[in-house]
Amino acid sequence: MIARLVALLLILLPGGAQAAGERYVIGVENIDYLPYHAAHTGRFEGFARELFDAFAAAAGIEFDYKPLPVPRMVVSLLRDEVDFIYPDDPDWRSAARNGERFHFSTPVVSYTDGTLVRPDQLGAGPERVQRLGIVVGFTPCAWQSRLETGAPVLRENAGFAALLNQLHSGRIDAAYANVAVAAEQSRRLFGRADALAFDPGLPLAQGEYRLSTRAHTGLLARFDRWLATESARVEAIRRAHGVGTVALEAH
Numbered sequence: 001m002i003a004r005l006v007a008l009l010l011i012l013l014p015g016g017a018q019a020a021g022e023r024y025v026i027g028v029e030n031i032d033y034l035p036y037h038a039a040h041t042g043r044f045e046g047f048a049r050e051l052f053d054a055f056a057a058a059a060g061i062e063f064d065y066k067p068l069p070v071p072r073m074v075v076s077l078l079r080d081e082v083d084f085i086y087p088d089d090p091d092w093r094s095a096a097r098n099g100e101r102f103h104f105s106t107p108v109v110s111y112t113d114g115t116l117v118r119p120d121q122l123g124a125g126p127e128r129v130q131r132l133g134i135v136v137g138f139t140p141c142a143w144q145s146r147l148e149t150g151a152p153v154l155r156e157n158a159g160f161a162a163l164l165n166q167l168h169s170g171r172i173d174a175a176y177a178n179v180a181v182a183a184e185q186s187r188r189l190f191g192r193a194d195a196l197a198f199d200p201g202l203p204l205a206q207g208e209y210r211l212s213t214r215a216h217t218g219l220l221a222r223f224d225r226w227l228a229t230e231s232a233r234v235e236a237i238r239r240a241h242g243v244g245t246v247a248l249e250a251h
Helices: 002-012 047-059 070-078 141-147 160-169 179-190 217-229 231-241
Strands: 023-029 062-068 084-088 109-117 131-135 153-157 174-178 205-213
Touching (some): 023 070, 047 062, 047 231, 109 179, 131 160, 205 217, 217 231
Parallel strands (some): 023 084
Antiparallel strands (some): 109 174
16 A cells, blocks of 8 residues: 555656656564664664665665564554565464464574573573563563463563663573574673573574565565575675574474
8 A cells, every 4th residue: 555655646746657666665673683683773774674675676666664663563564554564474473463364475584582691501491590581572482381380580671782781780590582683782782792692402482584564465476586586695695694594493
């Protein structure tokens, strides 16, 4: 809907017939999630920005990026406030989708969400985690069965800096977060990517981020074909930003 309205307005403007083209709005998370993506400053950046801009240039279209609070991503797509949302996954926020059909791209990039601890607690086991920190809007799926027993207690934080500072200072026992994002944040906050340790012996989850839409299945198919035919270029963009697959088995 948004894409059609923009195209119509361009046609109605003087000289618009020549300027009119396909233009779409992607809803993106308004958080600092580098190296994957970030839009907390109002400007979308990171791996995903470079990837989508490259596809748009190849396809002869334009993307606008609309930062949204994480809990509003699905709702915004349902209300046709955006044409696509990224990142998305078929298993996320199923209740918020109200039974509506969403269409998903092939995987854009792989991720590992894991449990971080202070280095001196590495390998201590899940029983030592009494206070688990997360960022508001995120669900620690890998810990769900343990959380249902009442231990550990969940502590929410407004952002990754607050979350990792709480862990570093000992106010929580562990933090559940994306491993690559935590390393980048640790580098900025503490001067070292390994100031906090990812413990592969604690609950973790792996998956892929995808682009989703409700209406623009044709463009989604074009995006899938581009990911396949330009796989070498896509992989080069992943490497440049330090994202991809972490070869670990989910617990």
